[in-house]
Amino acid sequence: MYVNSTNPRPSVDTSLAELCRTGSTCFLQDAEEHVEAVNAKCASLEKTKQRLQNEVRQLTEKLARVNENLARKIASCSKFYQTIAETEATYLKMLESSQTLLSVLKREAGNLTKATASDQKSSGGRDS
Secondary structure, eight states: OOBOSSSSSBOHHHHHHHHHHHHHHHHHHHHHHHHHHHHHHHHHHHHHHHHHHHHHHHHHHHHHHHHHHHHHHHHHHHHHHHHHHHHHHHHHHHHHHHHHHHHHHHHHHHHHHHHHHHHHHHTTTOOO
């Protein structure tokens, strides 16, 4: 503020006008600089937003592909397990049938041996 030597009070009109002239110019410059800085930050954030949205889109597509692949692999594993279970059941039936057949063969071989021994006893050991 300007102080007049004859008047101890500063001149309000002169000081206020001078302050408004210089102050408003400074204020406007500061405001414009602030707006430019905010606009630059907004542009930077917009670029970041676009980049992140693109990454999210790419990751979403990749996730969909992975999910499809996983579903196919799970279905394939399920078919393998089913085939293994069916093969195992068939093997067990074959094993059971083989054991039954072996048992019958042993019994028949025993019967045949008894019959042969009985025939030899009754024929007196003679060859016919």
